[in-house]
Amino acid sequence: MRKRSDLNWVLKWARQALLLSLLFFFVSACGSSGSSEQAIVLKKQLRKVSLVAHRGASGLAPENTLAAVKKALETTADYIEVDVHQSKDGQVVVIHDPTVDRTTNGTGRVADLTLAELKKLDAGAKHDSSFAGERIPTLAQVLRAVKGKKKLLIELKKGEDNYYQGLEENTLRLIREHRAEEWCVLQSFHDPILERIWQTDFVISTHKLMVGKIPLLPIYIDHELKFGNFERYSEATAINIHRYFASKALIKSLHNQGFKTFIWTEDSPKNIKKLFELGADGVMTNHPELVTRAE
Template sequence: MPLLCFRSLLKKAFTFNETGPKHFFLNFNYPARRKANFFYWEHLFFKNLALLGLLLAVNVLLTGCSPDTPEKIRLVHQKRKVMLTAHRGASGVAPENTLAAIQKALDSPADFIEIDIHQTQDSQLVVMHDATLDRTTTGQGAIAAHTLADIKKLDAGSWFKPEFKNEQVPTLEEVLRLVKGRKKLLIELKKGRDFYPGMANQVIALLRQYRAREWCVLQSFHDEILQQIWQNEYHVPTHKLMVGKLPLLPVYFDTSLRFGSFDKYYRASAINVHYYFASRRFVKMVHNAGFKTFVWTVDDPAEINKLVNRGVDGIMSNAAATLAVE
């Protein structure tokens, strides 16, 4: 009974939100009134979450400042190559999730190119991070409320720099044609206010059409989307995205607070977390469970080298096009 109460307390305590390309936060919704018979569990709760509260009660700034003389990064750990992933394409030098960013990522040292996809009103797959058009285009409102033709009329580049004016929002099909297996593509399947109908099957069909299953990986925060992929496709690798896991407790965060082990993700090849949670202990635990781990999103070379030394398998970075790699 106390464990059930504790689980209820945790679920009420946190809500995960992603506020843009560089920040996320956890809302602390802890009720003001405490019950005496929760004392032990509340004590354990605060003991294990003290560090988390210090780190994540405010927005976490994910990007570091580049020094005048960039530190080189070494993407090898115990003779094993660590995969550098261009987050939203080469988003440090071009507008995220555009063909310009994809092309610059193709010209970079990155091993993977990461993109995000949503579904339009007319069921077309477009490459954007947010569920709305407001932040990275001249449009407004939900992607799901606009047709592809409407979205193609928008400027998706000038918000970043004037030289990218009139850059369009690409479709997944356009990205597949551009990449052509020259690098691996890590595709995150997103959701809007609701889950997009049939999106997972659409993605799988496109990968088959372009013979891209050997060089694409699918990932999502949402278990419902991963289940749809697993039911219909056995050849494309999948990654489970989450914020992180609490040490010593069977508690982890994806879009909300969850309880239990990672056993139910046995069909995924990797568990990908925010780099603040990628301790040496966590990396060892994930590896012992049979998973790899790619961490998101870190641009500082010194921090990247620390993570490589901890044994992570992949680094997602906005700065993949500008990092100095040994």
């Protein structure tokens, strides 16, 4: 009995050590790369590849603001990516975190603040004093600003503790009201969010976000460690992975399974070029202004 108890303890310790190691890798992998390189020009390619302005042109303006969206519209980016949460009074707002602490002069959870309260916050000064007074936009404001001039990649987020009730339906309603079905794509790390979108009768492209897949093992990481294959995401058109997992073999495997893949988030122009050479269909970057295309 003693030996079995010791064995169980060792196995439990080993599992915890593995999970801690993976968690450490996950945390370190989630940052974006630095951008100290000069701009590059992408040569023409036979296949279509897409540059995605991450949180707008967030290297030039405060992330997820109308200023960042407008800057992105001036670049060669094909997509503008934004994140959405939902306010206390059910309004879809564009912000990355479940709290306002990091990007604004306020504190608290988005879910606990009304739209009127969110609109009082300064979402620009922390990026640069020249953007003081920039506000948290609604998704409706972003849709009106983009107007189909570029595609819009909308990431639906989870609240700090719970999923937002009605976020998927409200997002789809806004897209329908702005007749934006042809130029909007929805993505999420969270399967319940994607499943709720797939269960509607609203036909729109979706992408599954994840960190990546462990080589040679049926293990992948989105917001947690999961086991299995990607068959459950058959309704998604793309599986988007972190740059640290973007190998030629994994990209080829995703293509063979019928998925495209957009890599996040790379700011080095040379590395962006390399990711396209590996077969990436799209690359997200905070600095789309550093990448232009050959005529």
